[in-house]
Amino acid sequence: MSIFSQYFERYLASRRRRNLFRRQVILESLSRSKRAVRLSGTLNRRLVEQARSDLPGLLEQMGTSPQGLTQPQADALREKYGPNEVEHERPVPWWHHLWLSYKNPFNLLLTLLAAVSYLTHDIQAAIVICCMVFLATLIRFVQERRSSRAAQVLKEQVSNTVSVKRPVDPTEEPPNAQSRRRADDPIEIPIKQLVPGDIVVLSAGDMIPADCRIMTATDLFLSQSAMTGESLPVEKFSVAGPESDSALAMNNLVFMGTNVISGVATAVVLSTGNETYFGTLATRVSLASTEPEANAFQLGINKVSWLLIRFALVMVPLVLFINGFTKGNWSEAFLFALSVAVGLTPEMLPMIVTSTLARGAVVLSHKQVIVKRLDAIQTFGAMDVLCTDKTDTLTQDKIALARHIDVDGQESDEVLGFAYLNSHFQTGLKNLLDRAVLEHVELKTELNIARNYRKIDEIPFDFERRRMSVVVSEREDHHELICKGAAEEMFEVCSHVYCDGQTYLLDASWHASSEAVLRQLNESGLRVVAVAMKEIPPEQLRYSKADESGLTLMGYIAFLDPPKESTAPAIEALSAHGVTVKVLTGDNELVAAEVCRQVGLIVGGMVLGTQIDAMGDETLAEAVERNTIFARLSPLNKERIVRSLRSNGHVVGFMGDGINDAAGLRAADIGISVDSAVDIAKEAADIILLERSLMVLQEGVIEGRKTFNNMLKYIRMTASSNFGNVFSVVIASVALPFLPMLPLQLLVQNMLYDISQIAIPFDSVDTEQVSQPLTWDPDGIGRFMLFFGPLSSIFDLVTFAVMWYVFKANTVEHQALFQSGWFVVGLLTQTLIVHIIRTPKVAFIESRASVPLLAMTLLVMAIGVFLPMGPLAEYFKLQALPWPYFFWLVGIVFGYVVLTSLMKRYYIRHFGWH
Secondary structure (H helix, E strand, O other), X not given: OOHHHHHHHHHHHHHOOOOHHHXXXXXXXHHHOOOOOOOOHHHHHHHHHHHHOOHHHHHHHHOOOOOOOOHHHXXXXXXXXXXXXXXXXXXOOHHHHHHHHHOOHHHHHHHHHHHHHHHOOXXXXXXXHHHHHHHHHHHHHHHHHHHHHHHHHHHHOOOOEEEEOOOOOOOOOOOOHHHOOOOOOOEEEEHHHOOOOOEEEEOOOOEOOOEEEEEEEXXXXXXXXXXXXXXXXXXXXXXXXXXXXXXXXXXXXXXXXOEEEEEEEEEEEEEOHHHOHHHHHXXXXXXXXXXXXXXXXXXXXXHHHHHHHHHHHHHHHHHHHHXXXXXOOHHHHXXXXXXXXXXXXXXXXXXXXXXXXXXXXXXHHHOOEEEOOOOHHHHHHHXXXXXXXXXXXXXXXXXXXXXXXXXXXXXXXXXXXXXXXXXXXXXXXXXXXXXXXXXXXXXXXXXXXXXXXXEEEEEOOOOOOOEEEEEEEEOOOEEEEEEEEEHHHHHHHEEEEEEOOEEEEOOHHHHHHHHHHHHHHHHXXXXXXXXXXXXXXXXXXXXXXHHOOOEEXXXXXXXXOOEOOOHHHHHHHHHHOOOEEEEEOOOOHHHHHHHHHHHOOOXXXXXXXXXHHOOOHHHHHHHHHHOOEEEOOOHHHHHHHHHHHHHOOOOEEEEOOOHHHHHHHHHOOEEEEEOXXXXXXXXXXXXXXXXXXXXXXXXXXXXXXXXXXHHHHHHHHHHHHHHHHHHHHHHHHHHOOOXXXXXXXXXXXXHHHHHHHHHHHHOOOOHHHHOOOOOOOHHHHHHHXXXXXXXXXXXHHHHHHHHHHHOOOOOHHHHHHHHHHHXXXXXXXXXXXXXXXXXXXOEOOOEOOOHHHHHHHHHHHHHHHHHHHOOOOOOOOOOOOOOHHHXXXXXXXXXXXXXXXXXXXXXXXXXXXX
16 A cells, blocks of 8 residues: 555544444454454443343432433433543544644655755755645645534534433423323434433334343344344343353343344443443554455555656656766755655645545535545545435335225225224334324324223334234234235235125135235335234233234225425436436335336336345346346345446445445445434445435535546646656756756745645536546556656756757856746646646636636746745745746747647547546
8 A cells, every 4th residue: 555545544544533434344343353352351240240130120220210311310420421422533632633744754755855954054945845844734734624623513413313211391391282292202312412321212223322231122133243243133132041251142231333123122221432342342443453445536546646656766766866977966966866756746635635525525515415434525426326215215205195995996994094003003113104104193083092902012024024013902802913014025924805894715816806906006106015914812912923924914005105306307417427326125116117207217127136036146247237126125135236236347326214225335335325314324324415315416426526526636737747847857867967956946846836736626627527427547647647747848848948058058057047947937837737637628718727726826826936036036046037038938838738738639539538
């Protein structure tokens, strides 16, 4: 890895502090090691004791109750224990950040050069070099500090929350009875406000917010593979389980950093922040061992950096030996070679990249897009395939219950009543379908739920069964198991159908007619959920998935999920910008096809999850290219599709908001979620949308490409101009009896040129340059450098000839005049190249730079002319130039601009611009 990229990546790592992504990086590093880090003895013993304690005694010890802590109690405990955050996530102190801004290879090299200059009594050079170090450090510190604050403000707009119980204080509740919450209703608070003793309510999709002991659990399955290395979900209970001396083996303990796959639970918080298991791990795992694998952006930086390093390793020794042998002054040749090395290093690269990314993040925030990782912006611009769910993305996030019918297609209030009971009593993750059913509040009164029904048990939803059940006692006479779920899976557990007051065996005839009704609904674009039930004697008290059998199919509830008005123009805009949209949904393929038709998405083909299960990797790689809709998918199917697209060379974005999307979000190059998503989805995402709209996403793609273009400008300019200058230095070193430019002058020129580049992050970008996905092309950078670098050398040679033959600066006594002439030409041409190669269009005519870049360019050019002509000339060992020189200067600069513009046309015709 190059020295440039090493420093840049270390800086990015420090910027990710206080980011929840840091937590996942630590846990994934532990998972990759295939071992669990042992708990400290004290912490392990405490957790084991708390797991084995009787629950009432533990609650009393924690100073809490099953109803939870009151708000004053929670506030007092927060004062004692602090926020529920891990200590290592605190921001870097300003003085340490200032040291990091200085401590990079470029500044160290300049400091060495300043020391050598001072020891050789070249005080002026030492002062200039120190100024360079000071400016480079200060600019970097200020820019990065501002960027860090901006990024932190943005990240704080997206916070994970947790449901906790807070007893109602009647004196603080509003007088309106309808607005008063029930005593057992949980409230949502930010995770960082959690304290020991809080009673939390967990359901599918939740991140475990702290180390907790389970109080009640129903089919609770957790993913804790990153913590323990177990690949399969682990079931948790309210009892401690088998005797063990390890807290990790306790069935009734859950740990911060894991997440709920399915089921529901209530738990008491045992410890928060640094006192958690994760907190102890985070302080032990070093930063170096927790870095994520380099993405496409970082790999691109690496390749470009190595390109410049290889070039410097060849050219710098060549300059040293040529000047040492031809001039005979090896100390001066050494200083000159070091100056050339400084000129070849893109010392502003980290600052330019960071500033560009940070500005992009701020601009995106104004477009309702929050960036969790700065380098994700470049990937945003490179994305050429977007995988997205159908619900809430292509369609509105407001679903209406359109029909409730029996198996024969007739309206049925009885089916709606059973669906309402199921949605009302379930305690898991209530989705939009449940909310649409529960909007029929009149049923609560008609069914007299409070009097006639009592909940007995619940069988939570999971993505394998794709259904969920509640068991209720109706007037204590019998139990009713009410199940609702995806129609295809419901057929598997139903043995009878109910129609017109009669129960019939679900034979082939009824199966065919039921499927015909189902198909008709799906073809109309309605999302359909089947409802079934069975009566059970009241003696049974505990129920499991095995009880979902022999059910009677009651009918269907169908939902209208209309597409958003913004979806069709957004898909058209994404397509125009080279982004292919593919729909990955767990829903029915007919519904997905109808929605795609309504939003104008051309369907190239359709694949079902069962078909994907039967495909090998090679077959799937072909299928993901040909098809547009992937329906009835499991979470594993989504992950395989994303990975297959990436293996085909695509830069893949994945947009999702549910627990079933977490695997796809992690597998994608860039994960995109929304602020209303479940915790695990927001945790896995790189980008968070505050507005659930593909149009917002399309704007983010464009901004990402603008950011990429501005970074690419600096790299191209630096590579080509540095190559041309060094090429000219080699030629001049061979031909001249003196140095073509003193080390001090070369350093000043390089400093002024670098200062002119600090406005690049604020430059405008041509519309044509953001029309297609952009990716790193290190080979193209090398070709660009070799093509445009020698152009500047041509005019450097013209300058040499003019100074040698026209102004007779051809002896050692007149070297100051020669060096002054080349100093001005070199700086002006090097600065003007910014405007020529920043755009494929005709510079200044068809495309103009932003005002900040124009102003900085003019300022640096003016300073470049002032130095030899003003009172500081002697200090820099320059000499005032005769007035006829400036006529030659105008001609040389004009010729350079014209030739570079013509060669740019030739380059674009043969190689393109990106």
